Amino acid sequence: MTEAKKTPLYETHLEHGGKIVEFGGWLLPVQYSGILEEHRAVREKAGLFDVSHMGEVLVKGDDALAFLQNLVTNDVSRLTQNKIQYTPMCYKDGGIVDDLLIYKQGEEDYLLVINAANIEKDWQWMQENKGNFQVELTNVSAKTAQLALQGPLAQSILSHLTDTKLEELAYYWFLPNVIVAGKETLISRTGYTGEDGFEIYCQAEDAAELWAAIMAAGKPYGLLPVGLGCRDTLRFEACLPLYGHELSKDISPLEAGIGMFVKLDKGEFNGQAALAQQKKNGVKRKSVGFVITGRGIARAEYPVMAEGRRIGTVTTGTYAPTLEKNIGLALVETEFAKVGQEFAIEIRGKNVAAQVIPKPFYKREGQKV
Structure with a gap:
């Protein structure tokens, strides 16, 4: 049996009384003070999640766009620089490999954020679909930490730690090279809670200091450290799908209710024929x-x-x-x-x-x- 993995914040969670459970092969806090209290904190004030278990893959090269267009169901050509797109990634039969976010960092330069439990499977699937595309894939998951600051007071808290004008960052957009509490980060206005908030990417070695700085800045605002338990209740209330539950290899995007992220007219892609048939016949x-x-x-x-x-x-x-x-x-x-x-x-x-x-x-x- 393989040993469960730890995020760079594992010791931090223990120090702050996080109740650790295994999730998708990772040791993560399911709660700190209690799921209900943490849930309400995110809805009414703010909560800070460790989501460093999520996977990150860089896609670069002359054919990066063409590769992604073949790989996923959404139309990646619609992305402009610093914009983010949500998309399913399907097998040939229309079943879902994973759902992910695509960050456009530049021309033929993209960052993919994938689900923790699917990192190895997704990586293998990308390799299998590389074909003759002139593209370089780099799995930077182990080097990257990710914190999610979520809730109506998230912007007020984060503003104390950066000179960047966060109010100008729109939903599903990101900014690279943002200095937060002295650390270089990438910040996106995204999340998995149904609330306003930010996802903050940094080097793994900077995660503990960044966590401490955000918690200190958030103390006057009622910020709480929050775990996977309320992450699930929050995303569920907002009807955000979870891979392994609403999404799987046996469920298509059309069945899952995320057909708006399937662009059948964009050109050939994995699962296109099967999904076109489903749309024609009805699910x-x-x-x-x-x-x-x-x-x-x-x-x-x-x-x-x-x-x-x-x-x-x-x-x-x-x-x-x-x-x-x-x-x-x-x-x-x-x-x-x-x-x-x-x-x-x-x-x-x-x-x-x-x-x-x-x-x-x-x-x-x-x-x-």
């Missing part, structure tokens, strides 16, 4: 949001039942702290996917009533979806 399954109207909490893998048979599977389910309801996401047969549709979730052998509700469950004020 047989859809990702839906639901609320438990009976008593109980749905969990991933629980059966969804209707008309005396199984019609789908829960992909994520939990108590939503902001909504104070037991809600979930499920992949169900398309005929049962309309808002208002009633079905049941099988919870420990008993069918519990549930109803399809609109997504996302939570949207911050002023947010454009």
